[in-house]
Amino acid sequence: MALLVAHELTCIKSDRELFSALSFAVDAGQVLHLHGPNGAGKTSLLRILVGLSQPYGGQVLFNGQPINQHSEYNSQMIYLGHKAGLSPHLSALENLHYWQQQQAIPATVDLMNLLEKLGLVGLEEVPVGHLSAGQQRRVALARLWLKPAKLWILDEPFTALDTSAIELVQTQIEQHVKAAGSVLLTSHQALSLSIEVHNLRLDYQW
Amino acid sequence: MVMQQLSAIFKRDMLLAFRQRSELLQPILFFVLVIALFPLGVGPGPELLQKMGAGVIWIATLLSALLGLERLFRDDFADGSLEQQMLSDCPLSLYALIKMFSHWLVSIVPVLVVSPLLAVFLNLTVDMYWALVLTLLIGSPLLSLIGGIGVALTVGLRKGGVLLSLLLLPLFVPLLIFATAAVDAAALQLPNTGQLALLAALLLLALGLAPLATAYALKVSQS
Numbered sequence: 001m002a003l004l005v006a007h008e009l010t011c012i013k014s015d016r017e018l019f020s021a022l023s024f025a026v027d028a029g030q031v032l033h034l035h036g037p038n039g040a041g042k043t044s045l046l047r048i049l050v051g052l053s054q055p056y057g058g059q060v061l062f063n064g065q066p067i068n069q070h071s072e073y074n075s076q077m078i079y080l081g082h083k084a085g086l087s088p089h090l091s092a093l094e095n096l097h098y099w100q101q102q103q104a105i106p107a108t109v110d111l112m113n114l115l116e117k118l119g120l121v122g123l124e125e126v127p128v129g130h131l132s133a134g135q136q137r138r139v140a141l142a143r144l145w146l147k148p149a150k151l152w153i154l155d156e157p158f159t160a161l162d163t164s165a166i167e168l169v170q171t172q173i174e175q176h177v178k179a180a181g182s183v184l185l186t187s188h189q190a191l192s193l194s195i196e197v198h199n200l201r202l203d204y205q206w
Numbered sequence: 207m208v209m210q211q212l213s214a215i216f217k218r219d220m221l222l223a224f225r226q227r228s229e230l231l232q233p234i235l236f237f238v239l240v241i242a243l244f245p246l247g248v249g250p251g252p253e254l255l256q257k258m259g260a261g262v263i264w265i266a267t268l269l270s271a272l273l274g275l276e277r278l279f280r281d282d283f284a285d286g287s288l289e290q291q292m293l294s295d296c297p298l299s300l301y302a303l304i305k306m307f308s309h310w311l312v313s314i315v316p317v318l319v320v321s322p323l324l325a326v327f328l329n330l331t332v333d334m335y336w337a338l339v340l341t342l343l344i345g346s347p348l349l350s351l352i353g354g355i356g357v358a359l360t361v362g363l364r365k366g367g368v369l370l371s372l373l374l375l376p377l378f379v380p381l382l383i384f385a386t387a388a389v390d391a392a393a394l395q396l397p398n399t400g401q402l403a404l405l406a407a408l409l410l411l412a413l414g415l416a417p418l419a420t421a422y423a424l425k426v427s428q429s
Contacts, residue, residue, distance in 0.1 A: 053429035083286025101214035
């Protein structure tokens with residue numbers, strides 16, 4: 001059975017129809033790469049899929065149930081949007097620790113080791129606002145290692161990252177998919193994954 | 207589990223407040239300065255100041271509360287923490303309640319602490335001072351609670367600052383009327399339990415409903 005189903009979604013913003021009657025499914029162990037030009041509605045679609053915005057029409061199903069009635073949807077899903085969700089006044093360690101508590105994730109992962117893996121040695125205690133854009137992105141992406149969730153919804157995860165970090169994230173995506181997880185992401189660059197990637201294209205509608 | 211999430215939110219708020227001490231000092235300094243201006247503006251007659259005292263302190267409290275109010279959800283909205291909060295299992299209304307409580311603790315309780323000094327400034331009698339402290343204790347959480355709804359509604363707008371004041375100040379009129387009436391009654395040695403009870407009723411009503419309204423407004427602002 002498909003993990004996430006979008007059923008006839010319609011989104012209207014500023015009197016412009018971004019997409020209408022859009023239906024697709026993401027199965028367990030599948031990567032879906034969402035393509036489309038700027039302004040096509042990729043971010044709007046992702047925000048509808050995670051439940052932050054309401055669609056004009058249609059519904060989103062997780063494990064066959066509408067997401068707003070599904071009690072476990074939030075704990076089974078990681079969403080990374082354009083905003084990193086990190087307070088610039090707190091350090092990487094404090095931000096991630098808070099996120100763990102906020103999402104009620106058992107603190108089984110050693111945060112120091114994780115930050116070291118992400119190339120942030122020595123920067124654990126520095127306020128996130130003092131880090132570079134790429135380093136901030138790395139801190140935000142650390143969540144992929146922290147929360148055991150089936151579904152990852154990532155909006156432009158590779159923005160501002162250097163090649164080594166992109167490789168690290170792609171390896172993590174591969175591992176997640178091999179463990180029957182699903183990933184839905186938008187990115188303007190091609191993915192170099194060793195696994196099959198499904199593509200979905202959103203066109204700019206006038 | 208929800209308790210742990212809520213205590214994490216509270217601790218983070220306190221930590222953030224501590225890291226941004228300068229922003230916290232501004233409302234309290236503003237409060238003291240506004241009150242210090244009154245004797246200069248209207249003349250230092252002790253009777254006049256005593257008559258105006260309670261009203262002046264309450265209006266200054268309102269204005270300084272408005273200054274710090276925008277901080278309530280602005281940062282969380284801007285950096286995306288609010289998005290992540292909405293995607294957790296913790297009810298958004300409880301999150302809002304904790305944020306409002308820490309706002310009250312951080313930007314209004316200091317006003318309560320400096321109020322004895324200002325009571326001397328404005329020549330308030332001891333009876334009037336205690337009545338004033340009681341009205342501030344019961345009434346000032348209302349500023350955070352009602353203010354939270356306004357902030358949640360305007361947080362998505364780029365220039366919410368003045369709009370927020372225009373939206374909220376009329377809503378605080380009943381609070382101002384009952385609070386100053388309670389102090390006036392105390393000045394005349396009359397019982398003021400009626401006014402205080404009305405303030406307490408307003409507080410309980412807001413405590414029950416404001417977090418729900420704020421949570422809904424935050425959802426609307428987010429989508």
